[in-house]
Amino acid sequence: xxxxxxxxxxxxxxxxxxxxxxxxxxxxxxxxxxxxxxxxxxxxxxxxxxxxxxxxxxxxxxxxxxxxxxxxxxxxxxxxxxxxxxxxxxxxxxxxxxxxxxxxxxxxxxxxxxxxxxxxxxxxxxxxxxxxxxxxxxxxxxxxxxxxxxxxxxxxxxxxxxxxxxxxxxxxxxxxxxxxxxxxxxxxxxxxxxxxxxxxxxxxxxxxxxxxxxxxxxxxxxxxxxxxxxxxxxxxxxxxxxxxxxxxxxxxxxxxxxxxxxxxxxxxxxxxxxxxxxxxxxxxxxxxxxxxxxxxxxxxxxxxxxxxxxxxxxxxxxxxxxxxxxxxxxxxxxxxxxxxxxxxxxxxxxxxxxxxxxxxxxxxxxxxxxxxxxxxxxxxxxxxxxxxxxxxxxxxxxxxxxxxxxxxxxxxxxxxxxx
Amino acid sequence: xxxxxxxxxxxxxxxxxxxxxxxxxxxxxxxxxxxxxxxxxxxxxxxxxxxxxxxxxxxxxxxxxxxxxxxxxxxxxxxxxxxxxxxxxxxxxxxxxxxxxxxxxxxxxxxxxxxxxxxxxxxxxxxxxxxxxxxxxxxxxxxxxxxxxxxxxxxxxxxxxxxxxxxxxxxxxxxxxxxxxxxxxxxxxxxxxxxxxxxxxxxxxxxxxxxxxxxxxxxxxxxxxxxxxxxxxxxxxxxxxxxxx
Numbered sequence: 001x002x003x004x005x006x007x008x009x010x011x012x013x014x015x016x017x018x019x020x021x022x023x024x025x026x027x028x029x030x031x032x033x034x035x036x037x038x039x040x041x042x043x044x045x046x047x048x049x050x051x052x053x054x055x056x057x058x059x060x061x062x063x064x065x066x067x068x069x070x071x072x073x074x075x076x077x078x079x080x081x082x083x084x085x086x087x088x089x090x091x092x093x094x095x096x097x098x099x100x101x102x103x104x105x106x107x108x109x110x111x112x113x114x115x116x117x118x119x120x121x122x123x124x125x126x127x128x129x130x131x132x133x134x135x136x137x138x139x140x141x142x143x144x145x146x147x148x149x150x151x152x153x154x155x156x157x158x159x160x161x162x163x164x165x166x167x168x169x170x171x172x173x174x175x176x177x178x179x180x181x182x183x184x185x186x187x188x189x190x191x192x193x194x195x196x197x198x199x200x201x202x203x204x205x206x207x208x209x210x211x212x213x214x215x216x217x218x219x220x221x222x223x224x225x226x227x228x229x230x231x232x233x234x235x236x237x238x239x240x241x242x243x244x245x246x247x248x249x250x251x252x253x254x255x256x257x258x259x260x261x262x263x264x265x266x267x268x269x270x271x272x273x274x275x276x277x278x279x280x281x282x283x284x285x286x287x288x289x290x291x292x293x294x295x296x297x298x299x300x301x302x303x304x305x306x307x308x309x310x311x312x313x314x315x316x317x318x319x320x321x322x323x324x325x326x327x328x329x330x331x332x333x334x335x336x337x338x339x340x341x342x343x344x345x346x347x348x349x350x351x352x353x354x355x356x357x358x359x360x361x362x363x364x365x366x367x368x369x370x371x372x373x374x375x376x377x378x379x380x381x382x383x384x385x386x387x388x389x390x391x392x393x394x395x396x397x398x399x400x401x402x403x404x405x406x407x408x409x410x411x412x413x414x415x416x417x418x419x
Numbered sequence: 420x421x422x423x424x425x426x427x428x429x430x431x432x433x434x435x436x437x438x439x440x441x442x443x444x445x446x447x448x449x450x451x452x453x454x455x456x457x458x459x460x461x462x463x464x465x466x467x468x469x470x471x472x473x474x475x476x477x478x479x480x481x482x483x484x485x486x487x488x489x490x491x492x493x494x495x496x497x498x499x500x501x502x503x504x505x506x507x508x509x510x511x512x513x514x515x516x517x518x519x520x521x522x523x524x525x526x527x528x529x530x531x532x533x534x535x536x537x538x539x540x541x542x543x544x545x546x547x548x549x550x551x552x553x554x555x556x557x558x559x560x561x562x563x564x565x566x567x568x569x570x571x572x573x574x575x576x577x578x579x580x581x582x583x584x585x586x587x588x589x590x591x592x593x594x595x596x597x598x599x600x601x602x603x604x605x606x607x608x609x610x611x612x613x614x615x616x617x618x619x620x621x622x623x624x625x626x627x628x629x630x631x632x633x634x635x636x637x638x639x640x641x642x643x644x645x646x647x648x649x650x651x652x653x654x655x656x657x658x659x660x661x662x663x664x
Contacts, residue, residue, distance in 0.1 A: 005551040009537075016539035320535045323496060324549040324597070325524020327517045414497045417531060417609070418487060 006330050009321075010337035013310070021342065024306040028346025028397060029353055031299030032389045035292035036354020039385045041361055042288040044378035046281045053274045055153045056211045058120075058243030059252045061273065062106070062259055064098045065266040099123075103239040106263055115246055115255060120147040122241040123228045129221070130192040130200075131183040138179060138219040140193060142228025145174070151245045154209060161187045161207025166224060173203035177210040178218035193221075193231065201231050212374070299346070300396040307339050307404040319413035328409035335408050339401025340394060347393030351386050443508075444604055444637050445470040445493065450502035452488060462488050463500070464660040470605075475631035475638045477648040480657035486641045487609060489657070493639065494527060494607055495519040507604055524552055528598025530640075532610035536590055536597075538583035542574065545582050546597045553601050561600075568596040572626060588619030595626060599636075606630070608640035612647060624650065 014021045075086040100106065103121055110119045123142035128135050141148075145166045149155055154163055159177045166172045173191065175183075185191055185205050194200040203223060210217050229238050246252055252269035260267035271278055311318070318331055362379035452463040462485045470476055478486045491497040493504060495511050498519070503512045506526060511519065536545045546565035550556060556564065569575050572592045577585060582593060591611065598606050611627070612620040624647055630636040631652065640651070648654050656664040 005548060008551075009548070012539050012544075316535060317537050320531075320537060321548075322520065323494070323523065323529045323531075325520050325522075325552055327520035329517065330520075330552075414491045417496075417535070418491070 003333065006326075006333045007337055010334045010341065013314075013334070014338055014341060017310075020306060020310070024303055024342045025346040025349065027299040027302035028343055028393050029350040031295040031396075032347050032350025032393045033353030033357060034295050035389050035392075036351060036385060037357040037361065038288050038292055039389075040354070040358040040379050040381060041377065042284050043382065043385070044362075044380040046284060047380060048374065048378035049277065049281060052212050053277055054249065054270060055157070056213055056216055057270050057273045058151050059246040059249045059270050060244050060256045060259065060267055062100065062242040062244075062263060062265050062267045063240060064100055066096075066098060097234075097238075099234070099238050099240050100242060100263075100265055103237060103242065106242060110242065110244060110259075115248070115251060117245045117247050118147060118150040119242060119244045120144060120151050121225065121239040122148070122243055123225055123232070123234075123238060124240050125228060125232055126196055127221075127231075128194040129179065129183055130194055131185055131189075134183055136179065136182055136219075138176075138221065140221050140223065140228060140231075142225040142231075143222055144225055145222060148222065148243075151243055152211075157209045157211050159208045159210045161205075163207060165206035166222065169204060169206050171201070171203050171227065172206035172223065174207045174209055174222040175205050176217040176220045177208045178214065179221065180205065180208045182218070195232055197232065199231055199233060201227070203227075296392055296396050299393075300400040303339055303342060303397050303400040304404065307335060307401050308407075310338070311335060311404050311408045314408075315411060315416050318408055318411050319416035322411070322413040323417065331411070332405045332409040335405035336398070336401050339397050339405070343394045343397025343401075346397070347390045350393060351389055354386075354389065355381075442472050443469045444472045444506060445639070446503075446505040446508075447493065448503040448505075450489070450492060450500055450504070452485075452492060452497075452500040462660050463492070466502075466660070466662055468655060468662060470637060470639065472637055473631055473635035475628065475652040476640070476655060477651040477653070478639065478641045478655045478657060479643060479645070479648045482643070484657045485660040486657045490607055490609055490639065490641045493605075494529070495523055524549060525601055526604040528601070528603040528606040530591070530594050530598050530606065530608040530611040532613040536582035536585075536593055538581070540582060541579050542582050542585065542589075542593045543569065543578040545593055546600050549597060550600045565596070565600055568599050569593070571599075572596050588615055588622060591615060591619065591623055592626070595623070599630075605637045605639060608638065608642075610642055610644075611640055612642070612644060620644070620647070 073086055073088055073091070075088070079086060107119055107121055110116050120143055125140050125142075127138060127140045129138055145154075145163050149163055161174070163174060166174055173193075175185070175191070180186070183191060187205050187207060189205050190202055191205060192200055192202050209222075225239075226236060229236055232238075246255065249270065253271060256267040256269040256272070259265075321331060321334075322328075358379050358381070361377050364377050366374050366376055446469040448467050450463050450466040451461070454460040454462055466485075466489060478489065480486045488497070492500050495504070495514075496519075498512075498516070500512075503510060505511065506522075509522075511522065514522070536542075537548070540548070543562070543565050546568055547561045550561040550564055551558065566575065566578060569578050572595060574589065574592050574596060577589060577593070582590060585593065591614075595606075595611075606627075608627070612623050615623060627638055627640070628650065631638050638651075640647075642648055654664065655662055
């Protein structure tokens, strides 16, 4: 009963000065609105980036890393260490083949692993693309294209042609869109590939792809595995990388460590491969939270200010209420109710504002760009962001209103009534 | 004076809280109060008195004599004193602020010099608030009671008006209605006519007089208006923190 009276008083106070109430509310509204906009946009961008990265890099990649550690020599193992000092000047790596030995067994083994969704053996090599007088340095991957497509989701990334053409057309090549532009070739054109060892072969372009990452689209091509083995003059077991897609990509890190140990080759998970991108995602997340938090805290200070002023203006009223038997707790409740009401309505309108703004950004066309394949700004609409905004808005206003309310409760009515 | 208290005590052995006219509703024993700021000052010196039911008491004295201080002690809002205050034989000294707030709500009505209505509320709502706070009656009952009090003070036509839109005399009448709404044991006034012109002073005085005479309402008012004081049942005159008469 008494509580209802307090609510009624709070309501009357808020409605008696609609402009002041509105301004206090707008502080929260803009704070929450900007938070929603920022988090939706940043999160959208992060998710877009993560998707792009994931589609272009395998979850785990096993490869034969060239050793550059010359501190230990094989001489040390055959001579009496301690008595003899072996000094080798200018050590150079041996002309080793960077392939994975016994690759077919490893692939068969991985295919039995329950955590693995798809496995694709790859033979990667450096090549020169030659089309008429133009020569461009790039990289070539020999793959079983259907397995590779399972890993990368290449079906969606094709600009022209189809990936199946690689299987039906002899000496076909799938070329990065940027590279094809540079070479000025289209589907059906011929292009010559030359290896650093001097061998060369002619391929016919059967399709172009665009991952949205310049470092791939401008340098990379896919051809059938056997053709690359032929190009570099190796046998049909010769494979340099084994890429795989996992059922749960969060397992990649531990699995990479496990596979590296089991097979004795280096294994990188997608997080390691994209370390710099992961760092930038993290930094963006932190920034989003810092900026949003600042906005909400500023809104909180606004409320604190307005509540303090209101209470300063209402000293007489507080004294009167106390004289009539309203306790300190009642007074606290009245002013806290006012501040939280401002918070609730401010946060609600803030959510609406945030939704409208992020919808607006979502519909903005993304500046046309050859490197990033999106048409509009990436924005996500997650319910949890809205729930968090609401909760944070209410908590901020509660805390902002708490101190002035406690102060109001402590006001000594006698001092004010006596003047 | 002490002997007087004891004799009065004897006259009131009969049922506590009974409707007996003359039963003591307010008793103050040896009230002492000091101000510490700006320097220590003995404001009230061993003040003792009692007020029987239905009496209209005025407290007079020069400014600084402690009459307002005394009133605020009796009002239970100021708890920084020594001595005892009883209302209806209930010892109020030493009770917590929350208990006192509840007690004030039910037993003490206030009328201030500057009428002190809540400006955002209508006259009726101003009167209703203490009743709603009491929690004894439903909202519609509170409204009926408030309206009835306003009507008794001839203010029913202004019930829905915003209190800040009323004239001084009208506001003071609303304030009296508000003081009456919970049928308090005592009405306390701090210069209730101090801010009014003579016509309104007369109206307010007549209302208070009528209350004490016909409704047996105990009233204690601090005033420096001699004419006002002369017409009350009893004058307590204070000087330098002591009751002189």
